[in-house]
Amino acid sequence: MHFPSFSHAILTLLAVLWTAALDRADLEFAQTTIDAGEARAGASLSHKFTFVNRGSEVVEITGIESSCGCLTPRLDRRTFMPGEHGSMVLEVNTLSPAPGPHTWQVKLSCRSGATVSEIPLRLTARLVREIVVEPAAVNMFVDGPMQTELRLIDFRSKPLQLQEVHTSAPGLQVRLVGQEHDASGHLLNKVQLIIAGDLAEGRHEEFVSLFTNDPDYREIKVSVTIVKRPRQRLSATPSRIELSLRPGAGLPARMVLIRDRENQEVEVEAVSADSPAITCRWAKGPGTMTTIRIQVDRDQIQHSNQESTVRVQVVKPTRQTLLIPVVVSSSK
Numbered sequence: 001m002h003f004p005s006f007s008h009a010i011l012t013l014l015a016v017l018w019t020a021a022l023d024r025a026d027l028e029f030a031q032t033t034i035d036a037g038e039a040r041a042g043a044s045l046s047h048k049f050t051f052v053n054r055g056s057e058v059v060e061i062t063g064i065e066s067s068c069g070c071l072t073p074r075l076d077r078r079t080f081m082p083g084e085h086g087s088m089v090l091e092v093n094t095l096s097p098a099p100g101p102h103t104w105q106v107k108l109s110c111r112s113g114a115t116v117s118e119i120p121l122r123l124t125a126r127l128v129r130e131i132v133v134e135p136a137a138v139n140m141f142v143d144g145p146m147q148t149e150l151r152l153i154d155f156r157s158k159p160l161q162l163q164e165v166h167t168s169a170p171g172l173q174v175r176l177v178g179q180e181h182d183a184s185g186h187l188l189n190k191v192q193l194i195i196a197g198d199l200a201e202g203r204h205e206e207f208v209s210l211f212t213n214d215p216d217y218r219e220i221k222v223s224v225t226i227v228k229r230p231r232q233r234l235s236a237t238p239s240r241i242e243l244s245l246r247p248g249a250g251l252p253a254r255m256v257l258i259r260d261r262e263n264q265e266v267e268v269e270a271v272s273a274d275s276p277a278i279t280c281r282w283a284k285g286p287g288t289m290t291t292i293r294i295q296v297d298r299d300q301i302q303h304s305n306q307e308s309t310v311r312v313q314v315v316k317p318t319r320q321t322l323l324i325p326v327v328v329s330s331s332k
Contacts, residue, residue: 026053026054026055026057026059026110026112026115026117027051027052027053027054027059027061027080027086027108027110027117027119028051028052028053028054029049029050029051029119029121030049030050030051031049032049032119032120032121032122033121033122033123033124034047034049034122034123034124035124035125036123036124036125037125037126038125038126038128039094039125039126039127039128040094040127040128040129040130040131040216040217041094041095041097041099041127041128041129041130041131041132042094042095042129042130042131042132042133042217042220043094043216043217043220044091044094044218044219044221045091045092045094045123045125046089046090046091046092047089047090047123048087048088048089049087049088049089049090049121050085050086050087051085051086051087051088052083052084052085052086053080053081053082053083053084053085053086055082055112056082057082057112057113058079058080058081058082058112059079059080059110059111059112060078060079060080060110060111060112061075061078061079061080061108061109061110062078062109062110062111063107063108063109064106064107064108064109065106065107065109066104066105066106067103067104067105067106068104069096070092070093070094070096070097070104071090071091071092071093071104071105071106072090072091072092072093073088073089073090073091073106074088074089074090074091075088075089088106088108088121090104090106090121090123092104092123092125093136093137093221093223094127095132095133095136095137095220095222096136096137097127098127099127099128099129100126100127101124101125101126101127102124102125102126102127103122103123103124104122104123104124105120105121105122105123106120106121107119107120107121108120108121129155130154130155130156131152131153131154131155131156131160131217131220132152132153132155133150133151133152133153133210133220133222134150134151134153134242134244134329135150135242135327135329136222136329137222137223137224137225138150138193138208138222138223138224138225138226139225139325140195140224140225140226140227140239140240140325141226141227141229141239141323141325142195142199142226142227142228142229142239143228143229143230143231143232143235144197144231144235145194145195145196145197146194146195146239147192147193147194147195148192148193148240148242149177149190149191149192149193149242150190150191150192150193150208150210150222151188151189151190151191151244152188152189152191152210152220153182153186153187153188153189154186154187154189155186159186159187160212160213160214160217161212161213161214162176162189162191162210162211162212163211163212163213164211165191165208165209165210165211166208166209166211167193167206167207167208167209167224168206168207168208168209169199169204169206170196171195171196171198171199171200171204172193172194172195172196172199172206172208172224172226173193173194173196174191174192174193174194174208175191175192175194176189176190176191176192177190177191177192178190191208191210193208193224195226199226199228200228201228201229201230202227202228203225203226203227203228204224204225204226204227204228205223205224205225206223206224206225206226207221207222207223207224208221208222208224209221209222210222232320233260233261233262233317233318233320234258234259234260234261234266234314234318234320234322235258235259235261235322236256236257236258236292236312236322236324237256237257237259238254238256239324239325240324240325240326240327241254241256241294241310241324241325241326241327242327242329243296243326243327243328243329244328244329253293253294253295254293254294254295255291255292255293255294256291256292256294256310256312256324257289257290257291257292258289258290258291258292258312258314258322259288259289260288260289260317262317263288264288264316264317265284265288265316265317266284266288266289266290266314266316266317267284267290267314267315267316268282268290268292268312268313268314268315269313269314269315270313271292271310271311271312271313272310272311272313273294273308273309273310273311273326274308274309274311275300275306275308275326276297276300277296277297277300277301277306277308277328278294278295278296278297278308278310278326279294279295279297280292280293280294280295280310281293281295282312290314292310292312292324294310294324294326296326296328301328306327306328306329307325307326307327307328308325308326308327308328309323309324309325309326310323310324310326311323311324312324
C-alpha cells in the first residue's frame with residue numbers, strides 16, 4: 001500500500017486552507033449581480049451595491065479591478081469595522097458600448113487579518129441606441145491651447161434639444177456651436193470643446209455635461225482625458241483626426257500641417273500608421289511647413305469604432321516623432 005509523503009500531505013493541507021481563505025468573504029452583499037433591464041445608450045446607468053462586514057475583524061478592500069474602461073467604480077472608503085455597512089456605486093459610460101446585451105464587472109480584493117478574498121460584482125443591461133455622441137470619449141495629447149468638436153446626433157423623429165453645456169474643470173471651455181442635419185436627415189448638434197493654454201501639465205480625467213430638454217437624457221456625460229505635455233517645438237494641426245462612417249458616403253482625405261514654432265523649414269523622413277486601413281502621403285509646403293495627407297479605406301475597417309495612430313518622423317529642424325490619433329466611428 002502506498003502512503004503519501006509527509007511533505008505532500010502538508011502541501012495538500014495548505015492548499016485546502018488557502019482555497020478556503022479565498023472562498024471566504026466577510027463582506028456580505030445584499031446582491032452581487034444586478035440586471036438593469038433595458039437602458040438607453042447615452043443616459044445615466046449606475047447602481048449601488050450595499051454590504052455589511054459580518055466578520056469579527058476589520059476588512060480592508062485592497063484592490064478594485066474593472067472589466068472595461070467605460071465602467072467607473074466609486075467607493076467612499078476602503079476599511080470597514082465589524083458590523084459596519086458600506087456601499088459601492090458602479091457607473092457605466094453608456095455612450096461607448098455597442099447596442100445589445102452587456103455585462104460589466106468589478107472584482108474586489110479584500111483582506112481580513114490573514115484571509116484574502118475576491119468578490120465579483122456584476123451589472124447587466126441591454127442597451128438601446130437612440131442617440132450618438134461623436135466621439136463617445138475624448139482623448140487628447142496636447143502641449144498648448146487646442147480645440148475639438150463634439151457632435152450629438154438624434155435618430156428619432158422628435159429629436160431632443162441641447163439647452164446647456166458645462167465642463168468639470170476650469171481649464172476646459174465648452175460652448176454650443178449650432179445645429180444642422182446630416183446626410184440622412186437626422187438633427188446634429190455641434191459642441192466646441194476648448195483646452196486652455198494654462199491647463200497644468202500632467203494627466204486630467206474630466207467630463208463634459210450636455211443638458212437637454214428630454215427627461216430620458218437630462219444629462220449626457222462625455223468623458224474627457226487630456227495629457228498635457230511640455231511645449232514642443234513641432235506641432236501638428238489638427239492634432240487629432242476624427243472620421244464618421246455613414247452609409248453610402250465616402251471617406252474624404254484629411255490634411256495635417258506639420259509646422260515649426262520658430263518658422264524653420266520642416267523636413268519629414270517617414271510617415272506610418274499602425275492600421276492597414278490608413279495610408280499616408282506627404283509633401284513640402286505650404287511655406288516652411290509639410291502637409292500630411294491621411295486617407296482611410298472603408299473596406300479595411302475591422303470594427304465599428306476603431307482607433308489608430310499615425311507617426312510622423314521629422315528630421316529637420318529637429319528630430320521629433322509626432323503622434324496623430326485617428327478615430328473612425330460608425331453611426332446609423
